Amino acid sequence: MKHKFKPLFCLFLAFSFNFLSVAQSGRTPVRAENGMVVTSHYLASEVGRDILAQGGNAIDAGVATAFALAVTLPSAGNLGGGGFLVYHGSNGDKTSFNFREKAPLASTPNMFLGKDGKIKDNSNHEGLLSVGVPGTVAGLYDAHQKMGSLPWQELLQPAIELAENGFESTYNMNWFLNWVKDKKDDALYAATAKAFLKNGEEVYKPGETWKQPDLAKTLKRIQKNGADGFYKGKTAKLIADFMKKHGGLITEEDLAKYKAEELEPVTGTYRGHEIVAMPPPSSGGVALIEMLNILEGFNLEEAGHNSAASLHLLTEAMRRAYADRALYLGDPNFNPEMPIEKIISKKYAAELRDGIEIKKASISDSANFNNAHLQYESPQTTHISVVDNEGNAVSLTYTLERSYGSKIVVEGAGFLLNNEMGDFNPIPGHTDTRGLIGTEPNLVAPEKRMLSSMTPTIVAKDGKPLLVIGSPGGRTIINTVLQVIVNTIDHKMNVAEAIESPRIHHQWLPNRTRFEDWGISPDTKRIYEEMGHEIYEAGNQGQAMGIYIDWENNLIYGAADSRSYDGKASGF
DSSP states (O other): OOOOOOOHHHHHHHSOTTTOEEESSSSSOEEESSOEEEESBHHHHHHHHHHHHTTOOHHHHHHHHHHHHHHHOTTTOOSBSEEEEEEEOTTSOEEEEEEOOBOOTTOOTTTTBOTTSSBOTTTTTSSGGGOOBOOHHHHHHHHHHHHOOSOHHHHHHHHHHHHHHOEEOOGGGHHHHHHHHHHTTSGGGHHHHHHHSBTTTBOOOTTSEEOOHHHHHHHHHHHHHTTHHHHSHHHHHHHHHHHHHHTOOOOHHHHHHOOOEEEOOEEEEETTEEEEEOOTTBSHHHHHHHHHHHHTTSOHHHHOTTOHHHHHHHHHHHHHHHHHHHHHOSOTTTOTTOOHHHHTOHHHHHHHHHTOBTTBOOOOOHHHHTTTTOOOOOOOEEEEEEEOTTOOEEEEEEEOSSTTTTSOBOTTTOOBBOOGGGGSBSSTTOOOTTSOOOOGGGBOOTTOBOOBOOOOEEEEETTEEEEEEOOOOGGGHHHHHHHHHHHHHTSOOOHHHHHHSOOEEOOSSSSOEEEESSSSOHHHHHHHHHTTOOEEEESOOOOOEEEEEETTTTEEEEEEOTTSTBOEEEEO
16 A cells, blocks of 8 residues: 655654664665665655655655755756666666757757857856756656656655755855855846845855755646646746746757657676666766776786776776777767677677787877867766665666756746756867867757766676666766776675775876875876876765665665765665
């Protein structure tokens, strides 16, 4: 029997602390017996856990959690963005949902260019031309309609309560709130100021209660009418009217025509494990499988975790996969000839592996690959990992693109719009060393989906999900997921250790390797550089959210990356 949703505080009181397992960071994973949710915000994780405790399945919890993150993590959680969901059931069933944003019908390949042929006013990243048709609500609704168990209305209620009743603002939001305060008199950002500032004027201090009444109303329309509550009716009109008023392209027709897609996941194998990941327009799954295929021919365990020898092999695999990513991948509905089967084949990996020298770095041939890998992709995304009491797993990554997307809130609707159009190649046929690329597979076209690095992934063993993983991080996402998988399988780490370990990133061009500025010894760096690699150091890479299922002992282990300020693993 399905029960009516109870308020969150009642549910929380109903469970004793002995029943709940929660943690926000660390190298020791959270242990649970019945279900687990891991996200970048503790309140959203608790929402998903409570849905599981009510008898909801992994899809139910993923949907409820995603809507909660739209309230509690506005930098990346969203209604106005898009993403991908990968599902693997305990019975071996697997599928995926593509709800990546689309270019509006009025889009053209040259839409960002001025008369001089150059990008005008950073319009591919800022302002309303940067906004793609949102896909999140459609994707979550489709997944629920096909695979959910609890009533749709119950899944929206926690997010509505969080928006109406408010929650404590955290330090993590402060930079954005100050930015909004500086822009509050700009007509384009007036609704943003109303949504994010106290009385539309002042910055919320950490600990002060932040309420979002307009967002709550939008969520109620979605609760009542499903996807039509967003893509048709009042919400759609609010979006279209706002676009028309401020020079945007999205119309009510764009919204009414938007459809999510259910797709067969892209799959591969690695040392007896099945890799289940997202196909294009995500590039993550294809690149991940290609890299794992290459690495399968080397003994990484013997090389040692984060040794110079091991980091060298990881780099060489990254180098080759990112080259193929830029050259071949895009929206499959516009690029039907993508050689995906070749790229993810063991035969192709063997050919690439033959070109790797054990103690010498390869050269990234910029003339051959035309600097195509330099285009910027924002690191601001968020990931949800879920396992229910049957062992069904959901890996869901979605985003607004840059942190807080376009930073534009739809007047009267309370949610932020994405700036995903910046993930298209902005100048057809033009590529330069500053990061602009103009290759054909990812040029703007009406209703085309832009290429993404999001990599929601499930590793399975003997037909059952084993590791659920994903991360934000722009171009670095694929390599973050890669290293967590290698750490788990090759280096026998628990899921928390695998996530917390220092990470590197190489994307073919520029020909240098990003090291997190902590955790790898100077001697290792020196040996690595002597092989011919160039290093640059930067801050944290990604915020991986992972779950590991111990089928033998009927236990679930969750870990929220401590790189996430408000992250939490919550199970019961």
